[in-house]
Structure formats: C-alpha cells, structure tokens
Amino acid sequence: MDSSMIANILIQTAYASTPLLxxxxxxxxxxxxxxxxxxxxxxxxxxAFIGVVxxxxxxxxxxxxxxxxALGALIGLMHGFITAYLKGDHIxxxxxxxxxxxxxxxxxxxxxxxxxxxxxPSTQAKVPSVFGVSxxxxxxxxxxxxxxxxxxxxxxxLSLRSCGEDPRSADASGIRVERMQLLAAVxxxxxxxxxxxxxxxxxxxxxTKDLPAGRGFIALAIVNFANWNPLLGLLGSYLFGFxxxxxxxxxxSALKQIIPVTLLNIIPYVATLAVTAxxxxxxxxxxxxxxxxxxx
Amino acid sequence: xxxxxxxxxxxxxxxVGFLEVTLAxxxxxxxxxxxxxxxxxSPADAFYYLFRGSFGSLYxxxxxxxxxxxxxLTGLAFAVSVRAGLFNIGAEGQVYISALGAIIAASIAxxxxxxxxxxxxxxxxxxxxWSLAAGALxxxxxxxxxxxxxxxxxxxxxxxxxARANIYYDPLSPDRTIRIPLAGRLPLLVANTSLxxxxxxxxxxxxxxxxxxxxxxxxxxxxxxxxxxxxxxYGGIKTSLVAxxxFAxxxxxxxxxxxxxxxxxPPTYAIVTGLTNLVNLGFNGIAVSLIGRNNPIGIxxxxxxIGALTAGATxxxxxxxxxxxxxxxxxxxxxxxxxxxGLIRIxxxxxxx
Numbered sequence: 274m275d276s277s278m279i280a281n282i283l284i285q286t287a288y289a290s291t292p293l294l295x296x297x298x299x300x301x302x303x304x305x306x307x308x309x310x311x312x313x314x315x316x317x318x319x320x321a322f323i324g325v326v327x328x329x330x331x332x333x334x335x336x337x338x339x340x341x342x343a344l345g346a347l348i349g350l351m352h353g354f355i356t357a358y359l360k361g362d363h364i365x366x367x368x369x370x371x372x373x374x375x376x377x378x379x380x381x382x383x384x385x386x387x388x389x390x391x392x393x394p395s396t397q398a399k400v401p402s403v404f405g406v407s408x409x410x411x412x413x414x415x416x417x418x419x420x421x422x423x424x425x426x427x428x429x430x431l432s433l434r435s436c437g438e439d440p441r442s443a444d445a446s447g448i449r450v451e452r453m454q455l456l457a458a459v460x461x462x463x464x465x466x467x468x469x470x471x472x473x474x475x476x477x478x479x480x481t482k483d484l485p486a487g488r489g490f491i492a493l494a495i496v497n498f499a500n501w502n503p504l505l506g507l508l509g510s511y512l513f514g515f516x517x518x519x520x521x522x523x524x525x526s527a528l529k530q531i532i533p534v535t536l537l538n539i540i541p542y543v544a545t546l547a548v549t550a551x552x553x554x555x556x557x558x559x560x561x562x563x564x565x566x567x568x569x
Numbered sequence: 570x571x572x573x574x575x576x577x578x579x580x581x582x583x584x585v586g587f588l589e590v591t592l593a594x595x596x597x598x599x600x601x602x603x604x605x606x607x608x609x610x611s612p613a614d615a616f617y618y619l620f621r622g623s624f625g626s627l628y629x630x631x632x633x634x635x636x637x638x639x640x641x642l643t644g645l646a647f648a649v650s651v652r653a654g655l656f657n658i659g660a661e662g663q664v665y666i667s668a669l670g671a672i673i674a675a676s677i678a679x680x681x682x683x684x685x686x687x688x689x690x691x692x693x694x695x696x697x698x699w700s701l702a703a704g705a706l707x708x709x710x711x712x713x714x715x716x717x718x719x720x721x722x723x724x725x726x727x728x729x730x731x732a733r734a735n736i737y738y739d740p741l742s743p744d745r746t747i748r749i750p751l752a753g754r755l756p757l758l759v760a761n762t763s764l765x766x767x768x769x770x771x772x773x774x775x776x777x778x779x780x781x782x783x784x785x786x787x788x789x790x791x792x793x794x795x796x797x798x799x800x801x802x803y804g805g806i807k808t809s810l811v812a813x814x815x816f817a818x819x820x821x822x823x824x825x826x827x828x829x830x831x832x833x834x835p836p837t838y839a840i841v842t843g844l845t846n847l848v849n850l851g852f853n854g855i856a857v858s859l860i861g862r863n864n865p866i867g868i869x870x871x872x873x874x875i876g877a878l879t880a881g882a883t884x885x886x887x888x889x890x891x892x893x894x895x896x897x898x899x900x901x902x903x904x905x906x907x908x909x910x911g912l913i914r915i916x917x918x919x920x921x922x
Contacts, residue, residue, distance in 0.1 A: 365859060372897065490719040497713060
C-alpha cells in the first residue's frame with residue numbers, strides 16, 4: 274500500500290463521514306435540548322432533492338445549499354412546533370417525515386425532470402472545491418467544534434442542556450423551555466439539510482429516491498455511541514464513514530470473486546449493529562429527550 | 570342522564586378519534602393537492618382517477634381489498650409493539666425475510682400437500698427470529714429499536730436480493746425467483762381479480778389479536794408495560810420478557826404478511842428484482858396502525874383506506890399522469906398530523922377565539 278493509496282482512503286473516508294457527522298451533530302444538539310428527531314433520513318433526502326432542484330435550476334451550487342439548509346430548518350420548525358409546543362409524539366412526527374420523503378422525492382424527481390429513479394445535476398451545479406477539498410467537509414469540522422463549544426462552554430449551552438435534563442427546573446429558573454427546544458430542533462434539522470445537499474450536489478452529485486441509504490439512522494446510532502457528545506460524535510462518524518469506504522474498496526478488490534457485491538452491501542449495517550451493541554451500557558441519554566414537557 | 574350524554578360518555582372518545590383521523594386524512598389529501606398542482610398536474614383529475622381505481626367498480630373494490638390483506642397484518646405488527654411502548658419499525662425487513670422463507674420452502678421437493686404448511690412455517694419462523702434479534706439487542710444491550718430494526722431492514726433487503734439473484738433465480742426468467750408451485754398457492758377468493766383468500770386469514774388474525782390484547786393476561790401485560798414501564802416493573806411484571814413477546818408477535822404478524830403476499834397475490838407468486846412486490850408493505854403498516862389508533866378494530870378500516878390509496882395510485886398514474894409515489898407522501902402527511910395530540914380540541918379552541 275503506497276502513500277497515494279492511503280491519501281485516497283483518507284479523503285474518501287472524510288467524504289463518506291461528512292453527512293454522518295453533520296446529521297449526528299445536529300441531532301446531538303437537538304436531543305440535548307430534549308427534542309428527538311428520527312426524521313433525519315427523510316430530511317436528508319428532501320434537502321438533497323431541493324438542493325438539486327434549486328442548484329441545478331439556477332446553475333448555482335450556493336443557491337442549492339441555501340435552499341437545502343432552509344428546507345431542513347423549516348422541517349425542524351415544524352417538528353419542533355409539534356413536539357415542543359403542541360406536546361406531540363416525537364417518534365410519530367419523525368416517522369411521518371420519513372414516510373413523506375419516501376413518497377415525495379420519487380414523485381418530485383419525476384415531476385421535475387420527467388425521469389424515474391434518479392437525476393444527475395449538471396456540472397455547473399456541483400459545489401466547487403476549496404483548497405482541493407469540499408467546503409462543506411471543512412465546514413462540518415468547524416461546525417462540530419462550534420457545537421461542542423456552544424453546548425459545554427457557554428451559558429446558552431448550559432440553558433439548552435437543562436431543557437433536556439430537567440425542563441421543570443429550567444422553566445423555574447426563567448429559561449423559556451419551548452422556545453429553546455424549537456431553536457435546537459431548527460438548528461439540528463438544518464444540519465441534516467446540509468448533510469443531504471452535501472451528498473446530492475457535492476460528494477455523489479446525484480439524486481436518487483434512496484440517496485441517504487440508512488445514513489440518517491446510522492447518525493442516530495452515532496448519537497447513542499457518542500453519549501451525546503459532539504467530539505465523540507466526530508470519532509463515531511469517522512469510524513462509520515471508514516466502514517463505508519472499506520466496502521467500496523472490497524467491492525473492486527479480488528474478494529468480489531468470493532463474496533458477491535450484494536452481500537458486501539450489508540457490512541455498514543451489520544457494523545452499526547455490532548458497534549452499538551458492543552459499546553452501549555455506558556451511555557446515558559438526556560433525561561427528558563423525547564418526552565413532551567408539560568407545564569404544571 | 571339523557572341518551573345523548575350517555576352516548577357521548579360511552580363513545581365520545583371513539584368519535585373524537587374518528588374525527589381526528591378524518592381531519593388528518595383531509596389535511597393529507599389537501600396538502601397533496603397543492604403538491605400535485607405544483608408538479609404541473611391536475612389535482613381534480615388525480616383524485617377522480619384515484620377514487621375510480623379504488624372504489625369505482627367492483628373490480629377496483631376487490632383490488633383495494635386485496636391490498637389491505639398484508640397491510641392489516643403489518644399495521645397490527647406495529648400496533649402491538651407500540652402498545653408495549655416500543656417503536657418497532659422492522660416489519661419491512663421481516664416481510665422480506667419471510668417471503669424468502671416461502672421461496673425456500675417452494676424450492677424443496679416434497680409431497681404437494683406439504684408446500685402450504687411449510688411455506689408458512691419457514692417464512693414465519695425466519696420473521697420471528699429476525700424480529701427477536703432486535704428484541705434481544707434492546708433487552709440485553711439497550712440498543713434503540715428504531716436504529717436496530719432499520720439496520721435489520723437493510724440487512725434483510727440485501728440478503729433477500731442476493732438470494733433472489735444468486736440462489737433461487739428462475740433460469741427462464743432471472744429477474745425473479747422460482748415461482749411457488751400450484752399446490753403451494755393460496756386460492757383466489759374472486760376469480761380473475763387479485764383478491765385472494767388471505768383476507769379471511771387477515772381478518773381472523775385481527776379478531777384473535779383483539780381478544781389477546783384485551784381479554785388475556787399476555788395482552789394485559791403488554792398494554793401495562795406500554796402505559797407505564799416503571800409501575801409495571803414494581804407490579805411484578807417481567808418487563809424484558811413482555812418486550813420479547815411483543816417483538817415475537819410483531820415478527821409473526823409481519824411474517825404472515827410476507828408469506829401470504831408471495832404465495833397468494835397473482836400473477837407472479839415469486840420475489841421480483843429489487844423486491845418491488847414487497848417494499849413499503851412494512852412502512853405502510855405504520856400509517857395503517859396510526860390511522861387505526863393502534864387498535865386492532867380500527868386497523869381494519871385503516872388498512873382498507875391505505876389499500877384504496879395503493880389501488881387507486883396505479884390508475885392515477887396511468888390516467889392523470891401523476892406518479893404513484895404521491896400517495897406515499899399523503900400517508901406521511903397524515904402521520905405527521907396524527908402526531909399532534911388533541912387535534913380536535915386545539916381546532917375547537919381556535920374556532921371559539
């Protein structure tokens with residue numbers, strides 16, 4: 274194995290990990306405030322789609338990114354409103370988002386481009402690289418440290434975490450719990466939106482009806498694995514991203530003579546199960562994550 | 570007490586529940602009209618053909634009912650786990666793996682009368698094991714069932730797709746598996762339609778599950794754990810065991826759905842490329858369960874409603890040009906709306922203002 278091959282694996286790992294990192298970091302922020310959103314997969318898919326519609330339509334990748342992040346934020350606003358203000362069921366609302374995306378995106382791909390299954394945006398819509406790498410990859414690293422700093426080293430972060438740990442005391446100390454939760458849900462979902470558009474306009478430059486392929490749920494597993502800490506989330510995301518790259522290498526290696534490609538596809542999912550089952554036991558979710566907080 | 574208030578007391582909750590579901594469905598259809606219009610199609614045409622394809626004739630009614638057969642079961646599978654406080658979204662993978670089980674049975678040479686029982690046996694056994702894997706991870710390792718069941722869904726998808734393409738493919742038509750032998754098929758209920766006899770089994774199972782959930786100790790324990798885990802623990806219920814029971818029942822129900830779709834629905838009687846004759850049966854079951862308010866009796870009309878959307882979708886696509894996936898989006902919107910508790914109460918307070 275020469276150095277260029279190692280560099281290649283490193284870059285590919287960075288790319289494969291970026292959507293996982295963005296989505297899981299957003300979800301950590303959201304769950305720390307008490308809002309669980311299992312709709313990450315759906316948000317990634319919808320944002321990936323809208324990113325291509327706008328980015329490809331205007332031949333402007335930045336517009337595509339903004340549209341995707343805005344859509345993510347909008348879905349977060351809806352989910353946050355339902356869960357924080359209307360005291361709705363977090364899981365059911367998230368399931369609804371996923372079901373909607375599952376149907377809407379193939380509909381949209383056909384309605385917009387008249388094709389079934391997938392559409393590849395033009396090269397002008399692809400996010401240009403900065404210093405030879407994706408600007409979204411660079412941002413994702415900055416974002417994870419920002420979120421970590423925000424959560425654990427600012428007053429705002431302390432208030433936000435108290436909403437997920439003990440909303441009653443937070444309320445008593447003058448924190449507006451619902452508003453804080455809504456904000457966390459919006460920021461969290463917009464990061465999933467960025468994750469989605471990273472796949473469709475940057476890394477893979479395509480939109481298909483199953484583009485996230487379970488990454489939204491793997492991000493949820495990473496949140497668990499990371500014990501709701503963004504820096505451990507960084508580690509987890511890169512671990513899972515690395516699995517994904519290894520499979521791509523195995524698919525083109527001599528191994529494919531022995532194990533068919535279809536079966537190699539199961540590795541990331543088996544690895545996710547194995548790792549979550551192996552490390553759990555020591556992690557502890559925020560006490561009120563997913564529990565609608567009702568004022569007395 | 571007059572009759573009206575007595576009716577209100579006895580059925581008030583069900584009536585409000587029914588109104589909420591109706592409202593949610595109306596919002597779902599309304600929002601989809603906007604999306605259909607935005608896509609450049611005619612919502613009026615879409616809804617006309619959606620209706621014509623689902624209830625417009627006796628034939629379309631049979632098609633609607635045929636689609637409700639597996640949805641009743643996958644809906645019930647989700648409902649049972651929700652009643653136990655679990656969000657088991659693994660019906661999808663259990664349907665795939667049980668369909669493979671039916672094909673495995675069909676591949677074995679045996680006396681023809683053995684095919685039907687063996688298909689059910691192997692298919693359901695695989696699905697129950699698949700479901701219990703998530704249950705075991707939950708109970709012993711604390712792995713969130715939402716994450717584990719989704720991973721198991723993907724694993725099942727690739728295993729079944731592998732088996733379809735590499736082991737059980739039909740040499741004459743490699744895009745699908747071998748077909749279920751004639752002796753191993755469920756008979757049609759109405760000739761020349763897709764309504765097969767599985768509907769009798771499905772409705773029977775719904776009734777049995779209703780009795781189990783509301784009239785037996787097992788059902789009582791499942792519901793108690795779902796209502797309050799800690800109280801149940803203090804009350805002496807073995808909560809881990811109850812969780813495993815709920816996973817096993819879910820797997821059994823989804824497995825039944827997967828087997829029956831493979832051995833009952835004409836014309837393929839096989840698993841096809843991309844498992845397209847099986848995908849979304851599990852996910853649509855979630856919508857069925859939530860529309861039916863996680864109640865076995867509510868699940869029957871709910872599965873007919875979603876079955877109607879599925880049946881009408883094809884006609885909507887052919888005659889109005891609207892891609893059939895739109896109906897899946899409608900289901901998503903309905904589920905999101907149903908996440909809001911006390912919908913009618915909220916609406917009332919806004920109207921009064």
